[in-house]
Amino acid sequence: MLRRVLRPLAVAMLRRVLRPLAVAMLLLQAAAPVFAQEVLDTDPNTLAPSKDPKRTANGLAQTPPMGWNSWNKFGCNVNEDVIRKTADAIASNGMKAAGYEYIVIDDCWHGTRDANGFITEDRTRFPGGLTVLGNYIHAKGLKFGIYSDAGTKTCGGRPGSQGHEYQDALQYARWGVDYLKYDWCSTGVRNAEEAYATMADALRATGRPILFSLCEWGNSRPWLWGEKIGNMWRTTGDITDKWEGKHGYSWGVASIVDLNEPLWPFAGPGHWNDPDMLEVGNGGLTDAEYRAHFSLWAMMAAPLIAGNNVADMTQATRDILLNRDVIAVDQDPLGVQGHRVARVGKQEVWVKPMADGGRVLLLWNRGDKPTRIVADWAMLGLPASVKMRGRNVWSHKDLGQLSSSYQSEVAPHDVIMIVLGI
Secondary structure (H helix, E strand, O other), X not given: OHHHHHHHHHHHHHHHHHHHHHHHHHHHHHHHHXXXXXXXXXXXXXXXXXXXXXXXXXXXXXXXXXXXXXXXXHOOOOOHHHXXXXXXXXXXXOHHHHOOOEEEOOOOOEEEEOOOOOEEEOOOOOOOOHHHHHHHHHHOOOEEXXXXXXXXXXXXXXXXXXXXXXXXHHHHHXXXXXXXXXXXXXXXXXXXXXXXXXXXXXXXXXXXXXXXXXXXXXXXXXXXXXXXXXXXXXXXOEEOOOOOOEEOOEEOHHHHHHHHHHHHHXXXXXXXXXXXXXXXXXXXXXXXXXXXXXXHHHHOOOOEEEOOXXXXXXXXXXXXXXXXXXXHHHOOOOOOOOEEEEEEOOEEEEEEEOOOOOEEEEEEEOOOOOEEEEEEHHHHOOOOOOEEEEEEOOOOEEEEEEEOEEEEEEOOOOEEEEEEEX
16 A cells, blocks of 8 residues: 555656756757867957968978078178178079079078168168168069067067057068078067068968978977968078087977988978088088988978078088089979888988989988998888989999899988989
8 A cells, every 4th residue: 555655756857857957968868069160260369360261371482492501600690791692602603504593591690670660781781781782682583581479589689579569560671681580589478480470471471482380399399380481491500511419499400300300290381390500511511411311301301491501512511512413302293201110229221202203212321330231122112122323422323223122331421312203
């Protein structure tokens, strides 16, 4: 009898408890699509510049940029005479014909800002003015590059572009500038992606095609967001004319290679990893080390921006910077960055795919003694039976048909670089 009485009461109580829960669950289910839609909708007030579907690349630098920059050799001791002599040399010594086209004035060209906030040139260093100097460079069939900084001051203490991006971009366009290197000193807590996107937009607004070089040192991983903002981005701190190691805020050549190499998937036409300017010819390394330096930059599809005194080069330096076979590897239109495929101690094997279906093979001896390095076709992603025509780009010798593997003795700190064609 008691069970008969309690059962209806229990059912009634259970219904009273479950009914509100069921209603609540239905309300949550109905609200879920609205909530999800709110999360998926892009808010223009919080959208990162690189995620903006309306942003497009500027279409420049479909192959890695080539040229010259004043900093590695001249630092702040740059002036109109240096730039004119450099333009004269590049136009006449074979560098222009080999593909070097940009002449970039790095830090310390700046004067003060005028009454309206526009930047001016230092007329003590550049008495003729940058418009006249730009015209001189253009008359040589070359392009004119300049430097600024995303902070309040440049690394050399001159006026930076923060808060003046559109004014500065307009001034550069008036001067006939074709290339802007944009540094990252005195930026405080500024967001790098925002800072570089702002200047990128300012450059586009001028209507003049200006190649944009992001010199952010890799701190904010620009390879993840820079593809539609700039044309090249620094991946490391500054280079120094030493073989390896960290020296203050700068890195030796081999150490920069180790930092830049893993980023190979992010490079491509119009957007390049930049391991910094070349030190070839500045005197701190041996000719073999400079040969390795230039070869590795070419394998990494890096911008080839010379940093030496091109008006006064040794024959060995000329032979390196003007090696057309190596330059062709760098400038291959496929735009795939080469990378390391094997490393045993101080011996390394690198490969770079080419647009014609071939490969470039590089054997690098990082050690202090001569060594024999062997590369088999599997490292190149090829069947052992495939025959390839080989050419040594430093000895300029044809090697005939090769198959299965290639091996060679490699001098200390030197490379063997072989172009393999089908």
